[in-house]
Amino acid sequence: MIHGLMVIKNEEDRYLEACLKWNLQHFDTLSVVDDSSTDRSVEIAERYADHVVSGLRGLKFLDNEGRFRESAWEWWVYSSLSPSREDWFVSVDADEFITGDLREAIEDHPGTSASFRVREVWGVDPVVVRVDGYWNRGVSPRCVKGERLLGGFKFLHKTLGSGSLPHGFAGSSPLHGSELLHFGYAKPRDRQVKYDRYRGDRNHGPHHIESIKRNPQVTEWTGQVVDFE
Numbered sequence: 001m002i003h004g005l006m007v008i009k010n011e012e013d014r015y016l017e018a019c020l021k022w023n024l025q026h027f028d029t030l031s032v033v034d035d036s037s038t039d040r041s042v043e044i045a046e047r048y049a050d051h052v053v054s055g056l057r058g059l060k061f062l063d064n065e066g067r068f069r070e071s072a073w074e075w076w077v078y079s080s081l082s083p084s085r086e087d088w089f090v091s092v093d094a095d096e097f098i099t100g101d102l103r104e105a106i107e108d109h110p111g112t113s114a115s116f117r118v119r120e121v122w123g124v125d126p127v128v129v130r131v132d133g134y135w136n137r138g139v140s141p142r143c144v145k146g147e148r149l150l151g152g153f154k155f156l157h158k159t160l161g162s163g164s165l166p167h168g169f170a171g172s173s174p175l176h177g178s179e180l181l182h183f184g185y186a187k188p189r190d191r192q193v194k195y196d197r198y199r200g201d202r203n204h205g206p207h208h209i210e211s212i213k214r215n216p217q218v219t220e221w222t223g224q225v226v227d228f229e
Contacts, residue, residue, distance in 0.1 A: 066162030113172035
């Protein structure tokens with residue numbers, strides 16, 4: 001089985017519903033951990049997810065991303081599921097859309113953890129993706145097999161940049177035939193929010209941060225069309 005996990009915070013007016021509807025096709029179960037949203041995010045998540053929990057242990061994502069994700073995974077793996085060693089666990093955010101055939105890609109993958117190639121959307125009408133510098137090389141570890149998790153796991157306790165998988169999976173090899181289309185920088189207001197949040201964070205280098213504002217090289221997305229609205 002393939003189990004999906006998503007963490008959310010006030011996502012009602014962004015891509016949440018479209019993201020849930022789209023990514024459901026790839027998962028046998030979907031669990032959502034909410035960071036005490038004050039909008040209708042939980043109500044929307046409950047329409048689609050198998051398991052939803054909010055205000056987990058009073059932790060806040062922006063206070064310490066690593067502690068929040070670690071607690072979310074502990075609830076997910078040990079409380080909401082009864083996983084086997086053969087199951088796969090996939091972490092996806094509320095502005096990410098899985099393209100291609102994830103199930104086939106995982107079945108063909110030789111290892112016990114895997115990364116997605118990440119395509120950074122930089123405009124939505126039409127959908128264009130960034131193809132310069134750092135933004136053209138994004139790879140993110142997101143998938144891990146049950147046999148690697150059931151003995152326990154830990155996240156790096158960082159305010160930002162803890163990663164989406166437990167610590168130790170950064171070297172996982174990429175999937176073939178399935179990618180992530182990331183809308184987190186798709187609109188100017190999204191880019192400004194990211195820029196303001198990352199400035200001064202030691203886990204994000206100045207070159208990376210300033211490149212958010214730099215005039216990008218983009219190309220029209222010609223892969224699988226996703227319903228992001």
